[in-house]
Amino acid sequence: MSTLAANAPGVAGSGLEDVAASEASLRRFLHGLPGVDQVGLEARAATLGTRSIKTTAKAYAIDLAISMIDLTTLEGADTVGKVRALCTKGRTPDPTDPTTPRVAAICVYPDMVATAKAALRGTDIQVASVATAFPAGRAALPVKLADTADAVAAGADEIDMVIDRGAFLSGRYLDVYNEIVAVKEACRRPDGSYAHLKVIFETGELQTYDNVRRVSWLAMLAGADFIKTSTGKVAVNATPPVTLLMLEAVRDFRAATGVQVGVKPAGGIKTTKDAMKYLVMVNETLGDDWLSPHWFRFGASSLLNDLLMQRQKLTTGRYSGPDYVTVD
Amino acid sequence: MAKNTKKTEAPAAAPQAPAEPAGKPAGGLFGYAPAPESPAAAGDIASSYGHFIGGQFVDSSGSEALKTVNPATEQVLAEFARGTAEDVDRAVAAARAAFTDWSALPGSERAKYLFRIARIIQERSRELAVLESIDNGKPIRETRDVDLPLVAAHFFYYAGWADKLDFAGYGPNPKPLGVAGQVIPWNFPLLMLAWKIAPALATGNTVVLKPAETTPLTALRFAEICRQAGLPKGVVNIVTGDGSTGAALTAHPDVNKVAFTGSTPVGRAIAKQVAGTRKKLSLELGGKAANIVFDDAPIDQAVEGIVNGIFFNQGHVCCAGSRLLVQESVQDELLDALKRRMGTLRVGDPLDKNTDIGAINSAEQLARITALTDAGEAEGAERWSPACELPGTGFWFRPTLFTGVSQAHRIAQEEIFGPVLSVLTFRTPDEAVAKANNTPYGLSAGIWTEKGSRILWTASRLRAGVVWANTFNKFDPTSPFGGYKESGYGREGGRHGLEAYLDV
Numbered sequence: 024m025s026t027l028a029a030n031a032p033g034v035a036g037s038g039l040e041d042v043a044a045s046e047a048s049l050r051r052f053l054h055g056l057p058g059v060d061q062v063g064l065e066a067r068a069a070t071l072g073t074r075s076i077k078t079t080a081k082a083y084a085i086d087l088a089i090s091m092i093d094l095t096t097l098e099g100a101d102t103v104g105k106v107r108a109l110c111t112k113g114r115t116p117d118p119t120d121p122t123t124p125r126v127a128a129i130c131v132y133p134d135m136v137a138t139a140k141a142a143l144r145g146t147d148i149q150v151a152s153v154a155t156a157f158p159a160g161r162a163a164l165p166v167k168l169a170d171t172a173d174a175v176a177a178g179a180d181e182i183d184m185v186i187d188r189g190a191f192l193s194g195r196y197l198d199v200y201n202e203i204v205a206v207k208e209a210c211r212r213p214d215g216s217y218a219h220l221k222v223i224f225e226t227g228e229l230q231t232y233d234n235v236r237r238v239s240w241l242a243m244l245a246g247a248d249f250i251k252t253s254t255g256k257v258a259v260n261a262t263p264p265v266t267l268l269m270l271e272a273v274r275d276f277r278a279a280t281g282v283q284v285g286v287k288p289a290g291g292i293k294t295t296k297d298a299m300k301y302l303v304m305v306n307e308t309l310g311d312d313w314l315s316p317h318w319f320r321f322g323a324s325s326l327l328n329d330l331l332m333q334r335q336k337l338t339t340g341r342y343s344g345p346d347y348v349t350v351d
Numbered sequence: 352m353a354k355n356t357k358k359t360e361a362p363a364a365a366p367q368a369p370a371e372p373a374g375k376p377a378g379g380l381f382g383y384a385p386a387p388e389s390p391a392a393a394g395d396i397a398s399s400y401g402h403f404i405g406g407q408f409v410d411s412s413g414s415e416a417l418k419t420v421n422p423a424t425e426q427v428l429a430e431f432a433r434g435t436a437e438d439v440d441r442a443v444a445a446a447r448a449a450f451t452d453w454s455a456l457p458g459s460e461r462a463k464y465l466f467r468i469a470r471i472i473q474e475r476s477r478e479l480a481v482l483e484s485i486d487n488g489k490p491i492r493e494t495r496d497v498d499l500p501l502v503a504a505h506f507f508y509y510a511g512w513a514d515k516l517d518f519a520g521y522g523p524n525p526k527p528l529g530v531a532g533q534v535i536p537w538n539f540p541l542l543m544l545a546w547k548i549a550p551a552l553a554t555g556n557t558v559v560l561k562p563a564e565t566t567p568l569t570a571l572r573f574a575e576i577c578r579q580a581g582l583p584k585g586v587v588n589i590v591t592g593d594g595s596t597g598a599a600l601t602a603h604p605d606v607n608k609v610a611f612t613g614s615t616p617v618g619r620a621i622a623k624q625v626a627g628t629r630k631k632l633s634l635e636l637g638g639k640a641a642n643i644v645f646d647d648a649p650i651d652q653a654v655e656g657i658v659n660g661i662f663f664n665q666g667h668v669c670c671a672g673s674r675l676l677v678q679e680s681v682q683d684e685l686l687d688a689l690k691r692r693m694g695t696l697r698v699g700d701p702l703d704k705n706t707d708i709g710a711i712n713s714a715e716q717l718a719r720i721t722a723l724t725d726a727g728e729a730e731g732a733e734r735w736s737p738a739c740e741l742p743g744t745g746f747w748f749r750p751t752l753f754t755g756v757s758q759a760h761r762i763a764q765e766e767i768f769g770p771v772l773s774v775l776t777f778r779t780p781d782e783a784v785a786k787a788n789n790t791p792y793g794l795s796a797g798i799w800t801e802k803g804s805r806i807l808w809t810a811s812r813l814r815a816g817v818v819w820a821n822t823f824n825k826f827d828p829t830s831p832f833g834g835y836k837e838s839g840y841g842r843e844g845g846r847h848g849l850e851a852y853l854d855v
Binding site (some may be wrong): 057058059060062063064066073074075076077078079080081084087173271302303306307310311312342 | 379380381382383384385386492496583647648649650651652653655695704705801821822
């Protein structure tokens with residue numbers, strides 16, 4: 024394991040190369056990050072939530088939000104039919120209006136990757152697969168790596184892995200780090216390219232904001248392409264303050280290393296109004312550089328239809344209703 | 352080993368951007384379209400106003416009228432009377448006449464009126480917020496989310512005390528003083544009115560209040576609310592005017608209590624005037640608060656606190672955190688973050704719901720801010736402001752930062768009362784405390800550190816009436832507020848605020 028750890032990927036020349044050289048150095052670094060004041064962070068997120076997004080700005084933000092969605096189905100009851108239907112929805116979110124943008128990706132379990140890939144052929148919609156014994160992550164490392172490699176082999180463009188929250192909460196930061204490095208390696212394709220790696224923290228289980236800042240840096244040091252809040256499978260999923268904190272982390276990480284990392288809040292974002300609040304946070308924390316599906320995603324399923332209803336309202340001036348958007 | 356993902360490397364094939372991003376104003380991909388609150392929501396503004404005396408709107412005995420303008424447009428909103436000594440005399444007489452019955456009411460009955468006023472304020476909060484924004488220049492986001500909720504909360508809070516005065520710690524059955532003459536400033540017109548009137552009425556006093564000469568409109572609207580609430584005539588009287596009206600009120604021999612919020616020079620003049628009389632006096636005056644950032648502070652939240660401390664309400668805040676004291680070891684990091692954040696502040700139309708910084712309240716105040724900042728540059732401090740366009744008409748000032756400031760600079764000593772922050776540095780906690788206390792003022796201070804013991808160590812050494820830890824400009828009716836030294840004396844808010852209106 025130490026050979027992996029000795030080489031912090033992604034941070035060459037930033038002075039952070041040796042941070043993960045040992046458990047002690049990694050701990051020192053993570054615990055040396057500035058603290059987070061809970062009241063202040065929540066107040067800032069709430070204030071940004073009061074921005075009033077109207078008319079042309081709303082139209083822009085709705086289309087941007089649609090294009091940032093990882094349209095997701097992660098159920099035990101998923102079938103080929105269900106996944107195909109979701110892919111069709113992703114390609115043509117609103118059949119009545121061809122100017123509607125497509126979603127960024129379809130997010131499924133590994134065994135559905137091939138189905139999704141086939142259904143999306145000819146589009147640039149990505150197929151994202153959860154992996155590493157999602158959502159609990161409670162499996163041995165070889166199982167997690169096999170899970171990942173299987174999804175990549177089936178054609179997944181993106182891998183959404185979960186971290187080992189147990190290891191993180193018991194302070195075994197280097198184990199978490201090494202696991203991310205190993206999963207990243209499992210994302211490697213035969214041609215040498217890599218599936219894009221999103222690292223899910225399950226912030227609802229990590230509980231404190233200090234933990235969220237530390238795990239964000241840990242994952243970015245280990246080579247995450249995206250950091251993601253939640254699986255959507257626990258009581259507390261993405262929240263505005265947690266996401267704001269992760270946006271601050273990617274901002275600071277780029278300033279320190281030159282490496283830009285994306286952010287994906289997931290779970291519980293259901294309405295256009297919610298999505299606007301997140302986009303305002305991106306806009307005022309990170310600006311234009313992150314205002315694209317390359318760098319910001321929504322992990323959501325029901326959000327899309329609310330965005331479509333609001334889009335129809337803006338286009339036609341009338342509210343329609345849930346029967347005027349497709350249920351897939 | 353995995354290769355790092357550099358900024359240029361996006362997912363293999365990214366989904367297409369929205370076909371034609373609609374509405375893309377300059378200055379970024381996601382510019383916010385105008386989101387103006389309707390000025391009509393302010394309700395009818397009369398072309399001219401008299402005073403509110405004895406439950407009636409009455410004409411002034413004099414003929415002089417003053418004008419109040421919208422500082423964002425320089426348009427005249429209304430004329431209002433310049434109260435004469437005779438007007439003040441009528442108002443004090445009306446308050447005196449009402450005092451006997453009002454003070455004899457059971458506390459629970461007085462509470463009913465205060466609760467009713469609080470509820471009406473909540474019901475009419477949009478109207479009042481818009482009116483305040485138009486008359487004062489402050490952004491609607493703040494009047495809506497800060498001023499009005501606090502105004503209502505103040506009336507609710509003191510309504511609760513009215514029938515519990517026996518338990519306030521001032522002995523059994525504490526008595527009111529009589530007629531309170533109250534003079535308030537223009538920076539929080541309605542909130543300062545609430546701070547003055549709510550405790551006075553709860554304790555059984557009657558009041559004559561003079562609003563500031565640039566912001567009389569919400570006080571006059573409040574007079575309507577008193578009528579709507581069925582408040583007995585003469586319990587609240589509003590006399591508008593300028594400094595001469597205020598002087599007539601505070602000098603009036605039949606006033607038992609003088610309460611003033613405003614500048615230190617005026618406060619000093621009032622103290623002299625009142626000296627030797629039996630009037631009880633409370634003064635809430637200027638400030639030059641230090642906001643101390645230690646190297647173990649939560650940096651992102653400290654930046655928010657600094658911004659909120661000095662740019663809230665255009666910096667027209669007596670307790671504004673106008674001196675930033677930052678530990679030298681984190682100076683660069685903090686200032687970079689602060690400048691980045693200041694670049695996102697939205698300056699402009701106060702009625703736009705996305706505006707962060709509105710208009711300076713008056714040409715006079717703008718001139719004072721300009722003079723002091725010019726002095727800062729002349730004395731060698733380094734000035735910085737983010738790029739931002741200011742509207743063509745109205746009174747505006749860019750959010751401004753001065754670095755390289757020393758204690759000897761005027762901008763480190765004098766109250767600017769505008770969106771101007773002076774940055775000083777320190778090396779040790781002792782030095783921070785010494786510099787923070789090195790001011791004639793002592794109204795507020797802020798401490799930023801993740802270490803609880805350092806908060807307590809610092810707070811116990813700061814000579815300031817309010818010390819905020821890891822926050823700034825947080826107000827609550829349950830918390831006493833007031834100053835040390837030239838920032839005044841007496842406390843407003845909380846149980847302590849009752850004392851100023853009781854004969855104890």
